[in-house]
Amino acid sequence: MEARRWNWHLWAGFLICLVGFASYPVIFVKFPVTRDIPWVNFLLLAAGLAILFYGLRLAFGDSAPYRGKITGPILGLLSALIVGLFCYFIFFMAHQLPVSAAAPHVGQQAPEFELADINNQPVSLAKLLSTPLPGTGAPPKGVLLVFYRGYW
């Protein structure tokens, strides 16, 4: 019997899935174009699954000259898990936000506050609105409050 050939498609597909998953938090989340709709990662994951599926067909094909009847299904399952986890994060977890029904809306007064800046100096909303802007020398027409999750 002829020795069966190494089925690299299975490993390549799995690796591409892995890269398609891990590259989102490491690289693509940094750019709005690839973050808001993670198309690069979806493309990588789809390519990975396609190559892996091709590898599985080779392993279980009629004459089956390729290896991979055991590693194939294992890598396939792992890749499916990776893709599932990614979809869970993008389509479900990222949407788990509080309703914030009582957040101030347009036309309301913004609640006053006083918080410490990076030099531990107290800064109030009134002060932010009255301190002249650099460059113009005039107080600002508005203050843009950007609440963010923080980096802990």
Place this chain on the structure above:
Amino acid sequence: MRGIEKSLTDLEKLGVRPVAISVDLPQESRELCHKAGYTFSFLSDPNAEVIRRYDLLHPGAGHNGHDIARPAEFLVDSSRLIQWVNLTDDFRVRARPEQMLAAAANLP
């Protein structure tokens, strides 16, 4: 934040002062500003009092189950009236600089 830093001159030209608020401690924000080169104001609300006042608390969503702020942007005019609000429904997706500049251009 990088988008805001990049648009800082344009925002200021329109008379708008951006301010970032989170539960991070002042020294943590100072390190962030230093590392990332942010030059606008960062304020620290470690007990989430103001975040609560604005109903933006995301309980237990931070590291080790810390309460943090959900992302949100408000444009407040000189008489302290809110002129524009952006509450995202996906914490990956924040207001884009173009949206903020458009809102700033509409200030009275």
